[in-house]
Amino acid sequence: MSQVFHEIEKKIITSLRDNPKQTPELLEKSTQLSPDQIRRGIEWLKLKDLVIVTESKSTVISLGKNGIESFQKGLPERRLLDLLKTGPKKLSDLQKELGSVFGPSMGLARKNNWVEATSDKFSIKNSPSELPGEKTLKLIGNKKLPVDKLDANDLSGLLKRPDFIIEDVIKSKEITLSDSAKSIKLSNTQGEIDVEAKVPQVFVARTHPLKDTINEIREIFVTLGFSEIFGNMTQSSFWNFDALFTPQDHPARELQDTFYLDKINAKKIGTSEQIRKISESHKKNWRYQWDINEARKMVLRTHTTCVTIKHLAENKSDEARIFSLGRVFRNEKVSYKHLVEFNQIEGVVVGKDANLRNLMGIQREFYKRIGITKIKFWPTFFPYTEPSLQTMVYNEKLGKWIELFGMGIFRPEVTKPLGITKPVLAWGGGIERIAMLKYDLDDVREFYNNNLGWLRSTTKCQ
Ligand code: PHE
Helix, strand or coil: CCCCCCHHHHHHHHHHHHCCCECHHHHHHHHCCCHHHHHHHHHHHHHCCCEEEEEEEEEEEEECHHHHHHHHHCCHHHHHHHHHHCCCEEHHHHHHHHHHHHHHHHHHHHHCCCEEEECCEEEECCCCCCCCCHHHHHHHCCCCEEHHHCCHHHHHHHHHCCCCEEEEEEEEEEEEECHHHHCCCCCCCCCCCCCCCCCCCCCCCCCCHHHHHHHHHHHHHHHCCCEECCCCCEEEHHHHCHHHCCCCCCHHHCCCCCCEEEEEECCCCCCHHHHHHHHHHHHHHHCCCCCHHHHHEEEECCCCHHHHHHHHHHHCCCCEEEEEEEEEECCCCCECCECCEEEEEEEEEECCCCCHHHHHHHHHHHHHHHCCCCEEEEECCECCEEEEEEEEEEECCCCEEEEEEEEEEECHHHHHHHCCCCCEEEEEEEHHHHHHHHCCCCCHHHHHCCCHHHHHHCCCCC
16 A cells, blocks of 8 residues: 655655654754744644654753852852962951952851861862862853753752752753554655555545435426425325225225324315215225215325326326325334335336236336336235335345335226226335445445444435
């Protein structure tokens, strides 16, 4: 794996290979880069775990006011000894010469036996060539020196004297290479583009894969010449069930299958003619007492077929190609292939020659466009279509045939009461199931898990 480095990074790494521990200031000198370039380079390399930055504190020593005076004139005790070099001196003369430093210098000299007092004069007794502190004082002079460059013992005496020594604590950074940086190859590809270079992954905002599937389906229908129709998510039972010839005691209408809006009933469910004709159709064909109050109950739509039938009843077209897309709701146990809330696609063709062959042909065309070719048609039952079929499609990931779209030709018991005279082909099914195939999933819940890892890794174009 080759990594591409910025010139700044290369210079810093190279310099640290020659001289493994450097402060930023030293790096500036050794690389000829600006302070700002060094600072940025160190930040980049730190993020890549290639350099280690350790912060340390150190003490720097310089001379204070009295220290400087002693550096220039000598320590007070040195001045005292110098005065005595030419011979014994009287106390009063020494006091006059040395002024305020006489007391302390004499105290020190007596204590160390450097001078002795004879009758009324002082003279040198045993003076060393270099006094404690003298070496350090000379070394510091007018400079600032790190404390570890000095003899701690020699310094300690000076530290006790007032205004002699100034100690400054300074913080400094030290840069070293990490272990992984040591084995890195710095290619000499200056000015060339390394097309295989690793780049950071950038996750920009994107549409949800399910939304992409919905849009793709919409696109297919539109290119096939269909127009989109829209409907409400809440519907009266009349349009969701009754108009679709679903008897009022049908199991699908029970609470354990359908979500009802608690205590909300529709006031106007349809025209009086629609209500009369549909109720007659139920009474005559299913033979039971149709109850308008049952039809008034509001539900979260269980399929998009309610949108279809309402549209057909309102338009009574002799020819139509329409589709709708939207959320539907079912009181079902959630599983790898069931959700309580999911999206459906519904397609409708009205025309005097519309027949089952056309219906199956349209299905094949639709599936082909979405990329599904392994399909079968099975006979099935819906209260509103005759014949009724369902498409089964092979899910490779599950290793199973799963049910995809339900379809059929609307029964006359559905179309006649609403004044629809031409044959109606209709089909519909879950979009999540199509998306599962598209994205090779074995669990439909993945679409709603908000799993960022999956969402980011799912490619836009399959
Ligand atoms: N409404 C059916 C379902 O939700 C699908 C269907 C639509 C069946 C149109 C026949 C005709 O499963």
